[in-house]
Structure formats: structure tokens, C-alpha cells
Amino acid sequence: MNTLLCPRCDSPKTEKVSDSPVKGKFEVFKCNNCNFVWRSTEDLTGIAKNLEYWKKTVNMSMISHGKTE
Secondary structure, three states, X not given: OOOOOOOOXXXXXXXXXXXXXXXXXXXXXXXXXXXXXXXXXXXXXXXXXXXXXXXXXXXXXHHHOOOOO
8 A cells, every 4th residue: 555645745644534525536635744635636736845844843833732752
């Protein structure tokens, strides 16, 4: 099984959260790292990837919420 990477932060912490109301049209995915949500049918080529920004943002968010590992 291939891991779906987030198109914004490249995290493998993604999950399918929904299917389209019309069976088989699209799926909706969410990144549990940066909270980006996208449909399987979207053109994601224009998504800006600023990996250092997202790593820093997620780490600061985890620290502020007491979720450091």
C-alpha cells in the first residue's frame, strides 16, 4: 500500500475523510500534520511547498499545546 503524502507539507500523516455524494466521483483527504484538505480530483501542481515553514509551524503548535514527543 502506498502512503499518500500531503501535497502541502509532504507529511505521510494523511487520511481519507470522505467520499463524494455521487459514488466514485472523488475522495476527500486531510493532512493531520498541517490540516490541509483536498479532493482527489484537484490539480495540486500550484500548491506552494514551504517545508521548513510547515515543520517549524507544526513544531511550535505542538509545543504550545503541550504535545511534544
